[in-house]
Amino acid sequence: MNIQNAYKSVLRKCERCGKYKRGLYNVNGMMICSDCIRKIAFYKVFSEGFKDPSMRGDVITVGLDLGNMTWLNPFAQAWYYPILLWVFYKDYNIKFKVSDLKLKWRYKTPLEQVLKFYIEERIFRIVVEKNEELIVEGDALKEMLDKYGDMPDALDIIGSWISGLIISRVHAEAETPDFRAINAVVDALSKYIDPDGNIKAIPYSKVVGYRCNLCGYLIPSKDEAKKHVSLSHRIPSDEVMNYLREESISIGYLVKLSVIDQSLRKEGIQPERFVERIEKFGVLVHEDPEEPKIVDRDGIRYVVVHPAWFRVLARTRMYERDLIRNRARG
Numbered sequence: 529m530n531i532q533n534a535y536k537s538v539l540r541k542c543e544r545c546g547k548y549k550r551g552l553y554n555v556n557g558m559m560i561c562s563d564c565i566r567k568i569a570f571y572k573v574f575s576e577g578f579k580d581p582s583m584r585g586d587v588i589t590v591g592l593d594l595g596n597m598t599w600l601n602p603f604a605q606a607w608y609y610p611i612l613l614w615v616f617y618k619d620y621n622i623k624f625k626v627s628d629l630k631l632k633w634r635y636k637t638p639l640e641q642v643l644k645f646y647i648e649e650r651i652f653r654i655v656v657e658k659n660e661e662l663i664v665e666g667d668a669l670k671e672m673l674d675k676y677g678d679m680p681d682a683l684d685i686i687g688s689w690i691s692g693l694i695i696s697r698v699h700a701e702a703e704t705p706d707f708r709a710i711n712a713v714v715d716a717l718s719k720y721i722d723p724d725g726n727i728k729a730i731p732y733s734k735v736v737g738y739r740c741n742l743c744g745y746l747i748p749s750k751d752e753a754k755k756h757v758s759l760s761h762r763i764p765s766d767e768v769m770n771y772l773r774e775e776s777i778s779i780g781y782l783v784k785l786s787v788i789d790q791s792l793r794k795e796g797i798q799p800e801r802f803v804e805r806i807e808k809f810g811v812l813v814h815e816d817p818e819e820p821k822i823v824d825r826d827g828i829r830y831v832v833v834h835p836a837w838f839r840v841l842a843r844t845r846m847y848e849r850d851l852i853r854n855r856a857r858g
């Protein structure tokens with residue numbers, strides 16, 4: 529047995545999660561496991577995603593799902609409460625005091641810890657006015673309001689962005705507990721993405737219409753398209769299909785339900801409950817109301833996962849790879 533393998537086969541304690549694992553990586557001077565590296569990378573996508581126009585929309589879409597996946601979890605509610613209260617106070621144009629939060633705080637997670645993340649993520653800032661601590665918008669929240677403030681669902685967008693950012697931060701920190709459903713989903717989908725961020729899942733496409741090869745016109749219905757070719761271009765009806773090309777767009781990626789089930793069980797979650805969330809809240813899946821959320825192909829059930837999840841996790845995989853590579857250099 530060579531030394532490298534012998535080293536790898538030894539179980540060592542991860543300095544972040546405390547679990548015994550084979551193969552640890554040195555990240556910023558700490559020996560940590562690959563699961564922990566993934567959580568740090570996932571958070572990095574959310575914290576940097578907002579500044580990157582190609583990621584911003586995806587980070588908001590996935591953030592909404594993270595919110596819906598954890599909404600009923602009592603630990604998650606502590607993390608959402610400050611932003612819910614902020615929205616309420618903003619609606620009524622009332623000053624938001626730290627003492628209001630303190631008075632209403634009913635959660636096990638200390639308010640100081642929650643506020644610390646909000647401040648470090650530049651969502652909130654605390655200013656002192658007449659001996660009173662006030663919570664005001666931080667730079668990141670201000671920027672979000674500038675960009676999305678004119679949209680009718682601005683507060684929903686901002687709420688989704690904050691859920692994603694805060695929940696991924698909670699996952700990246702060792703001292704705050706993870707949400708098992710999120711770990712399971714990240715684990716399952718990551719199996720379809722290689723370390724360089726290439727997506728290996730099969731896209732799910734939907735026919736959007738028929739393109740006339742003679743004039744370039746795109747017609748949604750097949751019958752109308754046939755009519756167009758025969759009437760506008762005087763093509764006999766038995767030849768019309770030679771001039772039409774079916775056009776489709778990809779609305780998601782196929783992920784085997786059994787792969788998701790396996791990851792959920794590993795985290796101790798009942799798969800049936802998760803399927804219910806897919807059906808009821810549209811967690812994880814594409815947003816096309818005409819297309820199914822779960823499909824059968826050759827007797828195998830697949831979840832049609834929103835492409836935003838794949839783009840966010842492709843970026844996560846790349847950050848993971850970079851974190852591991854940096855270890856080799858240092």
Ligand SMILES: [Zn+2]
Nearest residue numbers: 542545561564
């Ligand atoms: Zn670990």
Ligand SMILES: [Zn+2]
Nearest residue numbers: 740742743745
């Ligand atoms: Zn035409």
